[in-house]
Amino acid sequence: MARHRWWVAAVAVMVTMGCGSTPDEPEPIRWPKSHGTGAVEFGGRRVNVHVPESYDPVRPPPLVIGLHGYSSNANELEAYFKLGQEAERLGFVYARPEGTVDDRGDQFWNATDACCAFYGPEPDDSRYLSELIAAMQQEYRIDRSRVYLIGHSNGGFMAFRMACDHADQVTAIVSLNGATWNDADKCRPSEPVGVLAVHSSADETIAFEGGSNGTGDYPSAATTVSRWRGYDRCAGDVRDAPALDLVTDLPGPETTVRTSGDDCAGGATVESWTINGGSHVPQLAYEFTPAVTRFLMSQANPS
Numbered sequence: 001m002a003r004h005r006w007w008v009a010a011v012a013v014m015v016t017m018g019c020g021s022t023p024d025e026p027e028p029i030r031w032p033k034s035h036g037t038g039a040v041e042f043g044g045r046r047v048n049v050h051v052p053e054s055y056d057p058v059r060p061p062p063l064v065i066g067l068h069g070y071s072s073n074a075n076e077l078e079a080y081f082k083l084g085q086e087a088e089r090l091g092f093v094y095a096r097p098e099g100t101v102d103d104r105g106d107q108f109w110n111a112t113d114a115c116c117a118f119y120g121p122e123p124d125d126s127r128y129l130s131e132l133i134a135a136m137q138q139e140y141r142i143d144r145s146r147v148y149l150i151g152h153s154n155g156g157f158m159a160f161r162m163a164c165d166h167a168d169q170v171t172a173i174v175s176l177n178g179a180t181w182n183d184a185d186k187c188r189p190s191e192p193v194g195v196l197a198v199h200s201s202a203d204e205t206i207a208f209e210g211g212s213n214g215t216g217d218y219p220s221a222a223t224t225v226s227r228w229r230g231y232d233r234c235a236g237d238v239r240d241a242p243a244l245d246l247v248t249d250l251p252g253p254e255t256t257v258r259t260s261g262d263d264c265a266g267g268a269t270v271e272s273w274t275i276n277g278g279s280h281v282p283q284l285a286y287e288f289t290p291a292v293t294r295f296l297m298s299q300a301n302p303s
Contacts, residue, residue, distance in 0.1 A: 032049050034055075042132055043128055043131065043132070047097040048074050049095050053088060060140075061092050062092040063147045064093070064094050065148070065149045066149075067152075068152065070108045070116040071108075074097065077096055080152065080281075086293045097129070099125070113215055113216030114213040118215060144169075146171055149162055149163075149173045153205065155175075156174075156175030156177060160224075161180075164187035168191060172295070172296050174196045175195075179210070179224050194268045194270070197270075199221035199224075199275070201274055202279060203278070203279060232264040232265055238258050240256070241259050247285055250276070258272045267300070267302055268299065
């Protein structure tokens with residue numbers, strides 16, 4: 001995938017300093033407890049955590065995990081999506097973990113055979129993120145019916161992978177210019193997961209019509225959405241919804257919306273948003289992040 005950089009000035013407070021531990025014992029993880037942004041080391045990787053001012057352990061909050069793209073990082077993801085301000089507005093705990101560094105010095109998630117363990121290690125990121133979710137649920141008394149993932153590009157692939165592997169933990173996902181497994185048999189979600197698949201029709205990196213990423217194939221945008229309608233046992237017809245104006249470099253409203261509504265199992269919703277003429281890294285308007293978080297917060301696991 002092409003490298004994309006967004007520079008951002010960020011202040012992170014390291015909170016992994018331990019006391020009383022011996023050199024042979026791992027230092028305890030000290031999660032941020034009060035309002036603000038801090039960082040912890042979990043499983044050998046840095047995880048940025050934002051706790052909203054409204055946080056009250058008596059009232060379990062939702063959890064949103066943001067997943068960066070290939071060759072990117074957690075700070076760049078935040079500079080692009082600006083989810084921190086939504087965490088404050090809506091009152092969810094927000095985590096931004098870092099991927100693994102490959103032999104070329106680029107961070108990645110090992111999501112599918114198409115993306116993106118291209119050079120060197122092949123970490124079990126599905127297990128890693130599952131354990132991160134479990135740890136945060138215990139620490140922050142997260143509402144287990146409202147656990148969400150949002151990712152761009154490689155992060156979008158990883159969000160789909162988590163929905164496939166850990167539907168018992170993941171309520172809904174948003175993927176911007178990512179895709180699910182090409183082999184449908186590799187995805188067997190144990191229960192329905194809400195899915196918002198956002199694709200740019202002129203994506204120069206992850207082709208709208210599907211393709212190969214060197215190490216494997218990935219399905220088209222239409223196939224990705226169709227597969228998830230099948231996984232979620234959506235019974236009704238797909239319906240058109242009003243178009244949205246979500247990017248600044250295209251005349252709006254440029255984004256067409258198709259939705260399954262509420263006819264999927266477990267109350268899940270599967271939606272596709274197509275940014276007509278959009279690129280792999282569309283210039284997102286302010287309205288993008290409130291729109292996608294509104295979709296996520298509309299999804300709740302009834303079990």
